Amino acid sequence: MKNAYLGVDVGSVSTNFVVMDEKGEILHDLYIRTIGQPVNAVQNGLKELGKALGKEVKIRGVGTTGSARNLSSVLLGADVVKNEITAHAVAVSQQVPNAQTIIEIGGQDSKIIIMRDGLVTDFAMNTVCAAGTGSFLDQQAARLNIPIENFGELALKSKNPVRIAGRCAVFAESDMVHKQQLGYSLEDIVAGLCEALVRNYLNNVGKGKEILAPVVFQGGVAANVGIKAAFEKTLKTEVMIPQHFDVMGALGCCILAKDATRNSQTKFKGWEAAEFKFRPTSFECHGCPNMCEVIQVFENDVVIARWGDRCGKWSNASLSTEVS
Amino acid sequence: MKISFPIMGNSYLAFKQLVKDLGHEPIVAPLPTARTMSLGTMYSPEFACIPFKILLGTYLEAIEMGAEVIVSSGGHGPCRAGYYGILQQKIIEDLGYDTKIIIFDSFAKTYKEFISKLSWLIKTGNKSWWQLYQAFKPTWAKLKALDEIELLSHDIRPFEINTGETTRVYRKCLELMDEPVTKPQILEAKEVCLKLLKDIPQDQSRVPLKIGIIGEIYVLIEPFANLDIQATLGEMGVYTERAMNLFHWLTENTKVSHQEKKIIKAAQPYLREKIGGHGINSIGETIIYAERGFNGVIQIAPFSCIPEIVAKGILPQVSQDHGIPVMTIFLDEMMGKAGMQTRLEAFVDLLQQKRDYKLA
Numbered sequence: 254m255k256n257a258y259l260g261v262d263v264g265s266v267s268t269n270f271v272v273m274d275e276k277g278e279i280l281h282d283l284y285i286r287t288i289g290q291p292v293n294a295v296q297n298g299l300k301e302l303g304k305a306l307g308k309e310v311k312i313r314g315v316g317t318t319g320s321a322r323n324l325s326s327v328l329l330g331a332d333v334v335k336n337e338i339t340a341h342a343v344a345v346s347q348q349v350p351n352a353q354t355i356i357e358i359g360g361q362d363s364k365i366i367i368m369r370d371g372l373v374t375d376f377a378m379n380t381v382c383a384a385g386t387g388s389f390l391d392q393q394a395a396r397l398n399i400p401i402e403n404f405g406e407l408a409l410k411s412k413n414p415v416r417i418a419g420r421c422a423v424f425a426e427s428d429m430v431h432k433q434q435l436g437y438s439l440e441d442i443v444a445g446l447c448e449a450l451v452r453n454y455l456n457n458v459g460k461g462k463e464i465l466a467p468v469v470f471q472g473g474v475a476a477n478v479g480i481k482a483a484f485e486k487t488l489k490t491e492v493m494i495p496q497h498f499d500v501m502g503a504l505g506c507c508i509l510a511k512d513a514t515r516n517s518q519t520k521f522k523g524w525e526a527a528e529f530k531f532r533p534t535s536f537e538c539h540g541c542p543n544m545c546e547v548i549q550v551f552e553n554d555v556v557i558a559r560w561g562d563r564c565g566k567w568s569n570a571s572l573s574t575e576v577s
Numbered sequence: 578m579k580i581s582f583p584i585m586g587n588s589y590l591a592f593k594q595l596v597k598d599l600g601h602e603p604i605v606a607p608l609p610t611a612r613t614m615s616l617g618t619m620y621s622p623e624f625a626c627i628p629f630k631i632l633l634g635t636y637l638e639a640i641e642m643g644a645e646v647i648v649s650s651g652g653h654g655p656c657r658a659g660y661y662g663i664l665q666q667k668i669i670e671d672l673g674y675d676t677k678i679i680i681f682d683s684f685a686k687t688y689k690e691f692i693s694k695l696s697w698l699i700k701t702g703n704k705s706w707w708q709l710y711q712a713f714k715p716t717w718a719k720l721k722a723l724d725e726i727e728l729l730s731h732d733i734r735p736f737e738i739n740t741g742e743t744t745r746v747y748r749k750c751l752e753l754m755d756e757p758v759t760k761p762q763i764l765e766a767k768e769v770c771l772k773l774l775k776d777i778p779q780d781q782s783r784v785p786l787k788i789g790i791i792g793e794i795y796v797l798i799e800p801f802a803n804l805d806i807q808a809t810l811g812e813m814g815v816y817t818e819r820a821m822n823l824f825h826w827l828t829e830n831t832k833v834s835h836q837e838k839k840i841i842k843a844a845q846p847y848l849r850e851k852i853g854g855h856g857i858n859s860i861g862e863t864i865i866y867a868e869r870g871f872n873g874v875i876q877i878a879p880f881s882c883i884p885e886i887v888a889k890g891i892l893p894q895v896s897q898d899h900g901i902p903v904m905t906i907f908l909d910e911m912m913g914k915a916g917m918q919t920r921l922e923a924f925v926d927l928l929q930q931k932r933d934y935k936l937a
Contacts, residue, residue, distance in 0.1 A: 320915065338923035372934055373927045375902065378920065461893050542612035563805075563914075565741050 255280075257310040258514075259302070259521070260506030261295065261329065262340065263287060263321035266360025266387055267473060268294035269500040270302055272310065273507035277347065281306055282500045291321040295328050296527045303524030314514035315521045316340075316506030327550055327558040328531055330522040333506070333513040338366060338376050340505035345469055346371045347508055348495045353465040356484065356492070357501075358454070358474035360387040365459050379458050387473045389422045390480075393429070393446065397439065401477075404443060408479025411444030419449025447479040451487050466490045471498040529553060538562060578701055579604050580646045581639035583632050586798040587727060588823045590754050591719040596648075598712030600702030606639040609801040613638060618910050620668050626879035627909050628795035629661050631802055636665060640676050648698075651682035656853035656884055718760045722767035724824040726750050729774050731818070734811030736779035744808050746773050783814060786928050789866035790819040791859045792877040793885050796908055797821050803877050803908060804917050813925055818871075820862040821855070840865065847891050856884030860891055867899035872928040874901055875921075880909035902927060 255274055262269045268291065270283040283301060287294045316333040317325040318340040326334045335343075337357075345352050346368065355366040363386050367375040379386070394401040408414075415437050418428045425446065432442050455464075468490060474480055475498040484492045497504055510519075522529070532551040537544050547567045549559040559567045581604040582592045589605055596603035607613070609631050617634025636647050651659055662680035669676055679698075684691050699709055727747070734743040750770035757766040788810060796802040797819050807817045829837050840861035841851075847860050863874045876892065878885030889905050896903040904924045906917065 336919045336922040336926070338919070339926040370934075372930050373923075374931075376923055376927070378916075461890075542607065542610040544611060565744065 254311045255309055256313045257306070258314045258316070258507040258510045259312050259329070260340075260503040260508075260510060261298070261315070261317045261319075261325050261331075262337070262500070262502035262506065263291050263295060263317070263319040263325045264337075264360050264502075265320060265362075266391075267499075268298055268319075269503040270298045271497070271500050271503040271507050272302060272306055272312075273504065273511075274310075275511075277508070279497060279504065280310065282497060282503070284499050287321075291324055292328065292531050292533060295321075295325050296529075296531070299329070299524060300527035303527060307524050312519060312521045312523075314507075314510035314519045316508075316510035316513070318502050318506050323558070323560060324533065324548075324550065327552075328522075328529075329526060330520040331510075332517070332519055332521075333509045335506060335509055337362075337502055338364060338373070338378070340502045340509065341471070342366050342368060342373045342376075342505070343508050344497075344501040344505035345471075345495070348497070348501075348504070349467065349469050349493065352467050352469045352493075354462075354468045356454070356459075356468060356470045357472040358386055358470075358480070359472040362386060363454055363458050363472075363474075365462055365464075367462055367464075375462060377458050377460075377462065389425075390446075390450075390474065390477065393426065396426075397443070399439075399443070405447075405476070405478035405480065405482075407440050408444040408447045408477075409482060411438075411440040413441055414448050415441045415445035417442070417445040417449040419446070419453040425449060444479060444483075447477070447483040448487070451480060451483040455487065464488060468492050470494050471501045473499055475499070535561070538567065540564070540566060578602065578645050579643050580648060580698075581606055581636070581642075581644035582648050583650075584609060584635050584799070585795060586800070586823055587723045587751055587754075588720060590723060590751065591716050593755075594719060594758065595712060595716040598715070599698060599709065600704045601646075601698075604639050604642050604644040606635045606642065606644075609635060609799065613801075614910055620672065622664075624881060625661075625664075626657070626882055627802055628658070628793070628799075628879055629665070630910060631795075631799070632661070633665050633668065636669065636676075636678070637672075640669070640674050644676055647676060647678045649678060649680055651680045656882075658854065715758065715760045715763060718763045719754070719757075720824045720827065722763055722770075723754060724822050726754065726767065726770045726774070728822070729771055731807055731811060732816070733774055733777055733779060734808065735785040735814050735816045736781060736783055737812075738778045738780050740812050742777050743774070743811065746777055749773065785814055785816040786873070786925065786932065787816045787818070787871040788925075788928070789862065789871045789874045790817055790877060791862045791866075791874055792820075792855070793879055793882050794821050794826060794855055796877050796879055798823055802879075804912065804914050806875070806877060806906075806917070806921070809918070809921060810925070813921070815925055818866075820858065847895060848888075852884050852887050854882065854884035856888045859885060859888035860895060863892060863895050863901065863903060864899055867895075867901040871901065872932060873924065874903045875924070876903060876905040878905070878907055880907040880912075882907075902931070 258273050260271045268285050268287045272281045273279055283298050315329050315331045317331045318335045318337050322334050341357050345355050352368055357364045362379055364378045394404045415432050419425050470492045475494050481492055530553050535546050535548045538547050543563050545562040548561045549556050578601050580596045580601045593603040593605050613634035616637045617630035621630045621633050662678050666678045679694055730743050730747040737743045753766050757763045810817050840858050843864045844857050844861035848857050851857050866874050892903045
């Protein structure tokens with residue numbers, strides 16, 4: 254059996270898995286939709302991977318990232334839990350060692366990471382606005398009845414992109430509707446939207462950052478050739494899309510998991526964790542007027558984790574403590 | 578009279594005693610919670626900053642508890658905080674309460690008003706100026722002791738072996754510091770607290786990263802407003818120092834200390850104008866932290882705070898010239914702890930990598 258590492262990135266829109274061997278080669282990757290159910294997504298992915306690789310590889314380490322990194326770490330028994338920025342940067346420094354700028358646009362957040370000599374020197378994430386991220390593009394594609402896969406191709410056909418107000422997702426939609434009613438062609442509107450989103454990204458997330466080539470573009474939205482073209486047009490430089498652009502966070506976790514387990518045994522619960530009965534529940538703590546919503550995760554009727562409280566009363570409590 | 582005051586860090590313990598010693602009944606509003614925030618947000622203009630909203634919420638909670646007078650401090654220079662007391666008074670009146678807000682502005686600029694407000698407080702409490710002077714001494718001692726205890730807790734937290742223990746001991750210290758009244762009693766309680774903190778099991782072999790925290794004074798000092806940034810970083814094993822503490826601010830404003838001059842001088846190559854609030858301080862403090870060998874600086878500020886926005890615009894240049902990474906976090910009532918946590922973790926990773934690279 255081959256030794257391998259498992260990386261899982263559970264985001265708002267997709268849940269991504271990568272299994273990497275000792276040499277850093279990717280044995281398998283998986284991109285599935287989270288559909289608001291991270292527990293199911295993680296278990297379904299694990300089941301599929303177990304079927305495909307269970308007989309060939311032995312998992313030596315597990316890493317998780319993404320907005321559900323804590324939840325997925327208790328489901329899987331992770332050896333390392335990392336924020337998305339570090340996970341993405343680690344993957345890029347392995348795949349594109351000379352990269353100086355990373356543009357990452359996912360389902361609901363977008364980031365910029367500035368690298369110099371393989372080290373992160375600065376980063377930013379979108380704060381108040383999700384215009385320009387994958388979910389907004391998804392929604393507009395659905396509204397225009399274009400499969401999201403063809404969205405970018407359509408944009409490339411445009412000769413005269415329309416100027417769309419991209420500051421805010423809601424107003425961008427109104428503006429698109431307005432331009433449609435005036436009679437602009439669909440491809441010009443779609444191309445205009447791509448440019449507006451790129452403008453919005455550079456003005457908000459990328460503000461004040463020194464964007465130097467080579468620029469790497471990754472995350473689910475990097476599949477959109479229209480957005481890629483708009484970045485190249487605005488930045489006046491080639492934008493590189495790594496082969497595994499859609500699972501870079503998970504790949505970063507594999508690398509981190511390999512590092513973390515160099516001198517220790519993995520905490521991985523095994524492929525059979527796909528069959529465990531996990532049940533996340535929540536309750537409101539009435540200890541003070543903060544009324545924190547505390548999350549607790551059950552594994553076969555035993556509490557295995559709690560979080561969500563401001564004061565640490567529950568997250569630090571022994572897991573056998575009864576909850577009223 | 579029933580007198581209340583803003584909650585800002587642990588200072589309420591000292592102000593509570595001062596009000597009592599002046600012959601009034603202190604009303605200590607609850608420490609800010611989600612309820613304070615929603616009360617404050619509900620009755621504030623949407624674009625007011627987060628200190629305004631939390632303070633208004635605190636005042637409303639104090640009024641519910643029967644406060645007749647609220648004593649607060651003003652601001653100076655081109656920062657909106659200077660008008661906040663007046664606006665909060667109007668909002669409270671519109672809500673149908675007759676609670677009065679008394680604002681003490683900088684003594685040097687408004688000494689006549691300052692004295693007449695003070696004399697009113699003394700008279701209504703049936704006390705004399707001599708008694709005020711007497712009451713002032715233990716208050717001063719208590720503020721100083723509270724600062725010392727809090728600072729020590731931040732020093733110890735990155736070394737604690739059991740995560741969360743420092744925070745638990747610190748909470749107990751606040752209870753202990755509530756009781757003493759006279760100066761010798763305060764000093765004695767302080768020693769007990771310092772010992773409790775020092776007795777926390779620690780791993781002194783760690784070499785924590787050092788982060789300086791700069792920005793707007795209220796969000797710096799009140800942990801509810803900054804989502805407990807210092808404790809969060811401390812529990813991640815990072816040593817933090819924040820640019821301002823309440824006692825320190827009081828000594829600057831009463832001209833007992835002149836630290837601020839040094840900070841403003843350090844900012845000169847980048848900014849020569851005072852731009853309100855503590856904007857210029859943020860520049861100077863970043864430079865001083867860099868010179869002191871800190872690994873990074875985090876600027877925290879209320880969303881829409883003009884002085885800090887101006888400072889943020891200058892900080893990338895300071896960061897580049899002095900080789901110190903700087904991250905800015907704007908805070909408002911929409912800010913979630915998860916987003917903050919992700920940014921802090923990523924920033925700490927960045928600093929760690931930079932340090933490892935330097936050492937390698």
